[in-house]
Amino acid sequence: MIEIPPHIASPSTPGSPLGLHRVLSPDGVLPQAAWQLDAGPALWPDEVRVDVERLNLDAASFRQLSDQHDGDGDAVRERVRQIVRDRGKMHNPVTGSGGMLIGTVAEVGPNSPLGLRVGQQVASLVSLTCTPLVLDSLDDWDGRSEQVPCRGHAILFGRSIAAVLPDDLPAHLALAVLDVCGAPALTRRVVTSYARTGTAPTVCVIGAGGKSGSLALAAARSAGAGRRIGVVPLERERAALIAAGALDDAPLADEVVLADARDPVALAAAVTAAGGPADITVVCVDVPDCEHGAILATSDGGTVIFFSMATSFAAAALGAEAVAADLTMLIGNGYAAGHAELALDELRRSPGVRSLYQARITEGTP
Amino acid sequence: MIEIPPHIASPSTPGSPLGLHRVLSPDGVLPQAAWQLDAGPALWPDEVRVDVERLNLDAASFRQLSDQHDGDGDAVRERVRQIVRDRGKMHNPVTGSGGMLIGTVAEVGPNSPLGLRVGQQVASLVSLTCTPLVLDSLDDWDGRSEQVPCRGHAILFGRSIAAVLPDDLPAHLALAVLDVCGAPALTRRVVTSYARTGTAPTVCVIGAGGKSGSLALAAARSAGAGRRIGVVPLERERAALIAAGALDDAPLADEVVLADARDPVALAAAVTAAGGPADITVVCVDVPDCEHGAILATSDGGTVIFFSMATSFAAAALGAEAVAADLTMLIGNGYAAGHAELALDELRRSPGVRSLYQARITEGTP
Numbered sequence: 001m002i003e004i005p006p007h008i009a010s011p012s013t014p015g016s017p018l019g020l021h022r023v024l025s026p027d028g029v030l031p032q033a034a035w036q037l038d039a040g041p042a043l044w045p046d047e048v049r050v051d052v053e054r055l056n057l058d059a060a061s062f063r064q065l066s067d068q069h070d071g072d073g074d075a076v077r078e079r080v081r082q083i084v085r086d087r088g089k090m091h092n093p094v095t096g097s098g099g100m101l102i103g104t105v106a107e108v109g110p111n112s113p114l115g116l117r118v119g120q121q122v123a124s125l126v127s128l129t130c131t132p133l134v135l136d137s138l139d140d141w142d143g144r145s146e147q148v149p150c151r152g153h154a155i156l157f158g159r160s161i162a163a164v165l166p167d168d169l170p171a172h173l174a175l176a177v178l179d180v181c182g183a184p185a186l187t188r189r190v191v192t193s194y195a196r197t198g199t200a201p202t203v204c205v206i207g208a209g210g211k212s213g214s215l216a217l218a219a220a221r222s223a224g225a226g227r228r229i230g231v232v233p234l235e236r237e238r239a240a241l242i243a244a245g246a247l248d249d250a251p252l253a254d255e256v257v258l259a260d261a262r263d264p265v266a267l268a269a270a271v272t273a274a275g276g277p278a279d280i281t282v283v284c285v286d287v288p289d290c291e292h293g294a295i296l297a298t299s300d301g302g303t304v305i306f307f308s309m310a311t312s313f314a315a316a317a318l319g320a321e322a323v324a325a326d327l328t329m330l331i332g333n334g335y336a337a338g339h340a341e342l343a344l345d346e347l348r349r350s351p352g353v354r355s356l357y358q359a360r361i362t363e364g365t366p
Numbered sequence: 367m368i369e370i371p372p373h374i375a376s377p378s379t380p381g382s383p384l385g386l387h388r389v390l391s392p393d394g395v396l397p398q399a400a401w402q403l404d405a406g407p408a409l410w411p412d413e414v415r416v417d418v419e420r421l422n423l424d425a426a427s428f429r430q431l432s433d434q435h436d437g438d439g440d441a442v443r444e445r446v447r448q449i450v451r452d453r454g455k456m457h458n459p460v461t462g463s464g465g466m467l468i469g470t471v472a473e474v475g476p477n478s479p480l481g482l483r484v485g486q487q488v489a490s491l492v493s494l495t496c497t498p499l500v501l502d503s504l505d506d507w508d509g510r511s512e513q514v515p516c517r518g519h520a521i522l523f524g525r526s527i528a529a530v531l532p533d534d535l536p537a538h539l540a541l542a543v544l545d546v547c548g549a550p551a552l553t554r555r556v557v558t559s560y561a562r563t564g565t566a567p568t569v570c571v572i573g574a575g576g577k578s579g580s581l582a583l584a585a586a587r588s589a590g591a592g593r594r595i596g597v598v599p600l601e602r603e604r605a606a607l608i609a610a611g612a613l614d615d616a617p618l619a620d621e622v623v624l625a626d627a628r629d630p631v632a633l634a635a636a637v638t639a640a641g642g643p644a645d646i647t648v649v650c651v652d653v654p655d656c657e658h659g660a661i662l663a664t665s666d667g668g669t670v671i672f673f674s675m676a677t678s679f680a681a682a683a684l685g686a687e688a689v690a691a692d693l694t695m696l697i698g699n700g701y702a703a704g705h706a707e708l709a710l711d712e713l714r715r716s717p718g719v720r721s722l723y724q725a726r727i728t729e730g731t732p
Contacts, residue, residue, distance in 0.1 A: 018689055020631065028629050030658045032688040033681065096680035130688040161690045182687065263394050265386065292396045306679070306697070313672070313679040313697060314462035315399065321548065321700030322398040322496040323384060324527045329697035331672070331679060334687030 015044030017113075017158030022132050024088070031157075032130035037088035039132035039155065045111040046158035050122060052103040052133070054172065055148040056179045059210070059286040060309040061092040061099060062146035068094075073143030080148070084135045091129040097309040098128030099146070101154055102165065102175045113158055121171060123178045124154065125161040125340060147172060147361065163340040174344065176357055180212035181343035183307045184219035185336035187282055190303055191223035194279060200226030204271050204278035204297055206261050207285035208253060209237035212307050214244070214356045216282045217252040218346040229274045230256040231267065240359065244352035252352055259293075261285050267293035283308050291315040295325050307332035381410030383479075383524030388498050390454070397523075398496035403454035405498035405521065411477040412524035416469040416488060418499070420538065421456060421514040422545045424463040425576070425652040426675040428512040431458065439509030446514070450501045457495040463675040464494030465512070467520055468531065468541045479524055487537060489544045490520065491527040491706060513538060513727070529706040540710065542723055546578035547709035549673045550585035551702035553648055556669055557589035560645060566592030570637050570644035570663055572627050573651035574619060575603035578673050580610070580722045582648045583618040584712040595640045596622040597633065606725065610718035618718055625659075627651050633659035649674050657681040661691050673698035 015021045021044060023029060024036040031037055043049055057065075057080075069075035084090050091098050102123045105116045116122060124131055132155040140149040156162055165174050187203075194201040203220040207213040208230030220228055230253035232238050238256045245251035255274035259267045261283075271277060277299040283290055288310040295316070298304050304327055306316060311331075320327050347353050381387045387410060389395060390402040397403055409415055423431075423446075435441035450456050457464050468489045471482045482488060490497055498521040506515040522528055531540050553569075560567040569586040573579040574596030586594055596619035598604050604622045611617035621640035625633045627649075637643060643665040649656055654676040661682070664670050670693055672682060677697075686693050713719050 018631075028631065029655075030630055030685065030688065032685050033630075033655065033658060096678070097684065126688050126690070127684045129684050159689055264396055264399075265384075265394065289395075289399065292399055309680055309683065311679045312462070313677045313682075314675055316679075316697050317675065317700060318398050318463065318493045318495050319396065322396065322492050323525055324492070324701050325699075326701060326703050327699060329699055331682050331695035331697060333691075333693060333695055334683060335690050335692060337692050 015046050015158065017046060019130065019157040022155065030130065032127065035087065037132045039088040039134045041153055043107055043109045045109045046113065047109045048105060048112050048114055048116055048156040049107045050103040050124070050154045050156060051106045052101050052150060052152045052154050054102050054175060055090060055099055055128065055150055056101070056175050057090070057099040057146040057148060058095070058097040058309055059146060061095045061097045063286055064092060064095050075143070077138050077141055077143035081135060081138055084133055089128060089131055089133050095309060096129070100124050100128060100175065100179050101131070102171055103154065106153065114156060114160065114162055116162060121165045122162045123165060123175055124156060125163055125178060125181070125335070127334065131155065161335065166344060169344065172361055173357055176211055176361060177215070177343050177347050178340055180215060181339040182332060182334040182336060183212035183282070183284060184215040184343050184346050185339035186305055186330065186332060187216040188219040188223040188342065189336065190280055190305060191220050191225050195224035200224055201279035202227040202229070202276060204229040204231065204276055204281045206231045206281065206283050206290060206294060208232055208256065209241045209356065210284055211357065211360065213284035214241070214252060214353045215343055215346055216284055218350045218353050221250060221252065222346065227275045228253045229271055229276055229278065231259050231261060231271065232256060233258065233260060240356065244356045247351040247355055261290040261293050262287065264292035264296050268296035271297040278302060280305070283311065286310055288312065289315070292319045295320050295323065295327060298325070298327055300326050303328040303330065305330045305332055381412050381524065383412060385496065385523035388521065396496065398493065401453065403498045405454035405500045407519055409473055409475045411475045412479065413475045414471060414478050414480055414482055414522040415473045416490070416520045416522060417472045418467050418469040418516060418518045418520050420541060421465055421467050421494065421516055422541050423456070423465040423512040423514060424461070424675055425512060427458040427461045427463045427465060429652055430461050441509070443504050443507055443509035447501060447504055450499055455494060455497055455499050461675060462495070466490050466494060466541065466545050467497070468537055469520065472519065480522060480526065480528055482528060487531045488528045489531060489541055490522060491529055491544060491547070491701070493700065497521065527701065532710060535710065538727055539723055542577055542727060543581070543709050543713050544706055546581060547705040548698060548700040548702060549578035549648070549650060550581040550709050550712050551705035552671055552696065552698060553582040554585040554589040554708065555702065556646055556671060557586050557591050561590035566590055567645035568593040568595070568642060570595040570597065570642055570647045572597045572647065572649050572656060572660060574598055574622065575607045575722065576650055577723065577726065579650035580607070580618060580719045581709055581712055582650055584716045584719050587616060587618065588712065593641045594619045595637055595642055595644065597625050597627060597637065598622060599624065599626060606722065610722045613717040613721055627656040627659050628653065630658035630662050634662035637663040644668060646671070649677065652676055654678065655681070658685045661686050661689065661693060664691070664693055666692050669694040669696065671696045671698055
């Protein structure tokens with residue numbers, strides 16, 4: 001169980017492993033719920049400071065910022081600079097989401113439990129919404145992609161999670177995978193649990209062409225899913241997902257269908273025509289209003305995993321009730337034990353997934 | 367799987383069991399997501415019209431309305447009248463939540479699958495957010511309680527769910543129970559699943575003195591929970607819950623602790639001191655910002671069930687990640703097969719729960 005230290009005033013006294021000592025306002029909340037964090041470079045004894053090289057903005061956050069400024073990269077960059085200056089963290093106040101970072105360990109407090117060493121290149125596996133951050137420069141970023149080259153520093157707490165970047169993958173590729181590593185982990189867990197009943201479940205991934213979606217498909221495949229249905233909004237994405245699947249021993253999806261996930265009736269019809277309804281539906285899109293489609297595309301007794309940060313709790317809860325759908329609905333937890341290694345392994349095993357990631361990074365697509 | 371009929375223009379053509387034909391705007395969404403419904407009294411062939419006698423507003427919705435108008439009952443009543451007139455349903459645009467209703471079956475379409483007969487007294491078990499509603503009078507309501515005596519009519523679709531009110535319970539008591547019947551059903555399911563592993567789980571219910579909270583405790587007790595911890599915000603509620611428990615053969619909660627659920631550190635400390643952390647935490651409060659406390663009060667590998675309509679999806683998803691909590695987090699589905707009978711049976715078996723309900727109804731407490 002957590003320790004519960006009092007608020008303290010200086011690094012000379014013990015910090016809270018949850019980072020409570022960095023919360024400036026409001027009082028008494030966790031860093032993720034805080035409006036403003038103290039991002040000063042001096043370390044409490046159990047903290048680690050990282051020299052930041054790159055942020056990976058959450059897809060929903062980047063899309064919101066880009067939409068708000070009509071795709072004007074300079075304006076997006078200025079807005080990110082302002083958010084981090086105001087809040088001491090990259091926490092989009094509209095979407096409530098953040099992203100993650102990579103950097104090099106600059107200093108390790110004497111009581112840090114994270115096992116890191118100065119000079120290691122690491123990715124933080126906790127959200128930017130709870131990570132104290134100072135940006136010294138954004139000059140190398142054009143404001144047009146969610147991968148943000150930068151200079152600055154960030155603080156990891158005693159209970160934060162960080163992964164040392166693997167030697168065998170480029171840093172930006174590893175970062176993109178680690179950003180969504182909760183999705184394949186939870187998908188695998190749910191598929192495995194179903195498969196234990198003796199029936200290979202039908203799995204539908206909505207937003208299957210994206211980062212979390214393609215890894216969720218790969219994880220479902222590894223975990224013993226039966227029919228796999230991918231839903232994408234554009235023909236271009238459909239072609240890319242099919243081509244990627246052809247690079248693997250088995251396709252990522254048995255069927256890739258085009259549908260607007262915000263149109264519940266059309267989505268359910270498309271999934272049904274592709275062999276659904278699904279026993280397990282994984283929502284990996286970064287736009288709002290996809291809850292009802294996911295519910296209608298899932299068979300009674302099935303499970304919907306919501307990974308989109310654009311998910312509305314009320315729309316999901318009331319939507320299922322409204323159509324008398326007896327479903328298990330899971331909030332996609334960004335953390336699961338072993339999630340980083342699992343996601344990197346799925347990418348290593350799947351040339352198809354890797355090709356999709358590579359294309360997105362090359363194009364600067366969110 | 368659902369039928370997917372086209373939008374249609376008059377009751378002379380078949381309706382959609384989902385009620386799509388009643389959606390006025392925006393196009394193509396389900397009634398729950400609609401801004402405005404057609405609540406006209408003429409029936410499509412698979413519909414049922416109910417003469418409405420009483421609404422039970424969702425607790426989060428009533429609290430928001432009451433707070434917005436500083437407890438001015440006349441202003442709250444006028445606002446409810448306006449919402450229903452504007453939207454064709456009682457769907458609070460701020461909280462996104464509704465409630466439920468009771469009334470008498472006035473007309474049954476020839477193709478209705480619900481099995482209802484004219485004259486039966488029924489409760490709708492789908493949210494008011496997706497139920498076409500016209501209010502003719504609110505004159506008997508003082509705007510100061512979530513139970514709203516009224517006159518008007520509502521429409522049930524082919525796939526709506528309604529329960530015939532039991533003969534052995536007063537209508538307003540049955541309505542209050544049926545309003546929250548998803549909570550004991552899901553709690554029982556999760557506790558039963560844990561108990562099957564051979565260990566009786568520790569269950570913590572946050573907001574244990576309320577309607578959904580007390581029924582969730584009773585359901586946990588019936589399903590084989592071990593230690594049961596109730597969290598309430600006020601000494602008055604604590605005393606009431608302990609006194610109620612003394613009416614039953616076994617107490618509703620082994621420990622009832624006082625804590626502000628919005629203070630995560632204080633909540634976790636209180637639950638731990640009472641024998642936690644919990645294996646299963648059920649969130650039944652109607653105020654925002656309780657996600658982090660629930661996460662910290664739950665042991666790794668445990669489950670949090672969010673029943674509060676004030677839950678933030680992002681706060682839950684990112685909060686668990688931020689503190690590396692490997693938890694299953696469930697969106698409280700308002701529907702589960704058999705949920706109405708199960709909830710009524712828990713009340714019948716528990717004089718304690720019944721006394722809590724009776725007191726709330728007498729006081730007009732939400």
